[in-house]
Amino acid sequence: MGFRADFNSQYSLLEVLGKGNFGVVWLAASRHDPSHQVAVKILPKVREDKSREETLACIKREVALWGSLSGDSRYVAQLLGLYEDGGSVYLVQQRCYGDLATAMQSGPLSEPCAAAIMWCVLSAIRDCHDHHLAMVDVKPQNFLLTSPPLALPAAEARAEAAASVEAGAPPSAKAGAKEGAGARREAAQCACPVPLLLAPEHQAAHTAAHGPCVVACDFGCSLSYSELMRGGRHGGSPIFFAPEQFSSSYGLGVDVWAAGVMLYLLLSGRYPFWDCKREDIKPGMKPYEVMLAVCSAPIQFLSPEWRGVSRDARDLVTRMLDRNPATRLTAEQALEHPWFARWMAQAAHGSHGATHTADKSPARQHQQRHAGASPSRPAASPSAAAPAAGAPKRCVAGSPNAAGCQGAGGSSGGGGGGSNIVPVPAAVAVPVALPADVLSCSSMDGGCPADVFHHAASNGNDSGSGAAPSAAAAAGQAACLPAARPQPQHPQASSPSSARQAPLPPPSRPVPEPHVQQVLGQMLGPLEAAGGGVSSGSAGSEDEHNHQSAAAAAAAAAAAGNGANGGGSSNAV
Numbered sequence: 001m002g003f004r005a006d007f008n009s010q011y012s013l014l015e016v017l018g019k020g021n022f023g024v025v026w027l028a029a030s031r032h033d034p035s036h037q038v039a040v041k042i043l044p045k046v047r048e049d050k051s052r053e054e055t056l057a058c059i060k061r062e063v064a065l066w067g068s069l070s071g072d073s074r075y076v077a078q079l080l081g082l083y084e085d086g087g088s089v090y091l092v093q094q095r096c097y098g099d100l101a102t103a104m105q106s107g108p109l110s111e112p113c114a115a116a117i118m119w120c121v122l123s124a125i126r127d128c129h130d131h132h133l134a135m136v137d138v139k140p141q142n143f144l145l146t147s148p149p150l151a152l153p154a155a156e157a158r159a160e161a162a163a164s165v166e167a168g169a170p171p172s173a174k175a176g177a178k179e180g181a182g183a184r185r186e187a188a189q190c191a192c193p194v195p196l197l198l199a200p201e202h203q204a205a206h207t208a209a210h211g212p213c214v215v216a217c218d219f220g221c222s223l224s225y226s227e228l229m230r231g232g233r234h235g236g237s238p239i240f241f242a243p244e245q246f247s248s249s250y251g252l253g254v255d256v257w258a259a260g261v262m263l264y265l266l267l268s269g270r271y272p273f274w275d276c277k278r279e280d281i282k283p284g285m286k287p288y289e290v291m292l293a294v295c296s297a298p299i300q301f302l303s304p305e306w307r308g309v310s311r312d313a314r315d316l317v318t319r320m321l322d323r324n325p326a327t328r329l330t331a332e333q334a335l336e337h338p339w340f341a342r343w344m345a346q347a348a349h350g351s352h353g354a355t356h357t358a359d360k361s362p363a364r365q366h367q368q369r370h371a372g373a374s375p376s377r378p379a380a381s382p383s384a385a386a387p388a389a390g391a392p393k394r395c396v397a398g399s400p401n402a403a404g405c406q407g408a409g410g411s412s413g414g415g416g417g418g419s420n421i422v423p424v425p426a427a428v429a430v431p432v433a434l435p436a437d438v439l440s441c442s443s444m445d446g447g448c449p450a451d452v453f454h455h456a457a458s459n460g461n462d463s464g465s466g467a468a469p470s471a472a473a474a475a476g477q478a479a480c481l482p483a484a485r486p487q488p489q490h491p492q493a494s495s496p497s498s499a500r501q502a503p504l505p506p507p508s509r510p511v512p513e514p515h516v517q518q519v520l521g522q523m524l525g526p527l528e529a530a531g532g533g534v535s536s537g538s539a540g541s542e543d544e545h546n547h548q549s550a551a552a553a554a555a556a557a558a559a560a561g562n563g564a565n566g567g568g569s570s571n572a573v
């Protein structure tokens, strides 16, 4: 593949950090400077379900897409070295500290914490879009912490603290019913496992040298713009799918939708269309159950976790979860939402400010404009009302008729004011079980893993009818697990005071080895030549954000006979 062949003389493997579907991620140290630690993803050159050539094509494609961003975006895990031997590929990358999904297991986060995280998520998405890439698989599992997670008090401790706040009623909690609810929420129920915007002593330490709190990883499902124009491929994690993702073509807006689902999760610990906690989502939900809920269940903020959450936060969630991709916020617009101005002021002044002078995007300028402002509410402090732990709960998606989504509900859908969703093929209604948790990247064609929808659609039935009645009934059956499980605890969880003693993040941004650019240059060449549309510069017009535009462009390209096929197969490598 043209990668370096001397991995073993450069690095020594220390311990396993995690396992993915295809490889193992190791912590490794440089042999020249053992204090220089990196993460190394070791991928076998042959996978069970495909040939060596197909496997290598998959790896090359992901590396090329990732590499086109890494280096240009500080919100993406940095790709530092590329090695191979006879049996494996070694992707040397920035050492991170677990994924966001794990870090947020202890429940909803405070608003400043969620804002700091979402700022990084949207910035990563914006940078992807500037490079003509759709991330496609935006979800907490694909954002890694850049510094060790902080220990949070156990759920019980937070509930206790909540009770004591109720009893003792500190001044902030007495300020008014509304403010009191917010204070209790922030104090006890919501903490911040990510070292940013925490106690003042932490904030002071988060100087400009410290980078984003989370970075994006895993570009295996990502699509270049021309792939989107050709109809994309059905990759990603269905529960994070935008409505248009259940149809044949979509655009960059799917990433903002998925980030909206993430924001809802960060603030409430729940998925937006199911009234149950994240860990209680029923495994094995059918694709059409997911689809009907995503396309038609109302977005509500009724669960107790939303009490005390600001109107701005809800407004941003609602605008990111706009079912019409043409009016949905772009990543850049989302970054300009007042909610960020409110909570990110300190972060902008500290960890995001001084090091971003080269970033001239409007979002960046907006961020700089607000760098001196003070947040109107204090950052989270330890204590108040944890949600009642785990009462058995039925999880029901909202009414399929509550909001329109053409194609999803047959005669019952389509009333939703401007939805331009392409009718969903009936084949999608074939009850194919989703992967265990409907959270995993479920697909790639073109040599990558098979997709539930691809699988369903491959029976050739492309008619837009037939899914609705039974599917609509089934949507109401999307259920939580029958009984809630205990809240998972972070292994280090102990007490608020131990949280305050957690180590600070590493200060500097890792620098790629010199060979990386050269190898990537060789890999990006074919991608671009194939019309991959991967760019190292910024562009990203409004049109590109609109899947209608993508479809129109694909149609025009097809008319011009340039090979757009609309069939969703990748030929990028």
Ligand SMILES: Nc1ncnc2c1ncn2[C@@H]1O[C@H](COP(=O)(O)OP(=O)(O)OP(=O)(O)O)[C@@H](O)[C@H]1O
Pocket: 017, 018, 019, 020, 021, 022, 023, 024, 025, 039, 041, 077, 093, 094, 095, 096, 097, 098, 099, 141, 144, 217, 218, 220, 441
């Ligand atoms: N740079 C990193 N630093 C620290 N830990 C990492 C890093 N990259 C990945 N990990 C850990 O390793 C685990 C597996 O990562 P990997 O990217 O292989 O899994 P995955 O998301 O399932 O990807 P894929 O579906 O492509 O196999 C992650 O869950 C994460 O905890």
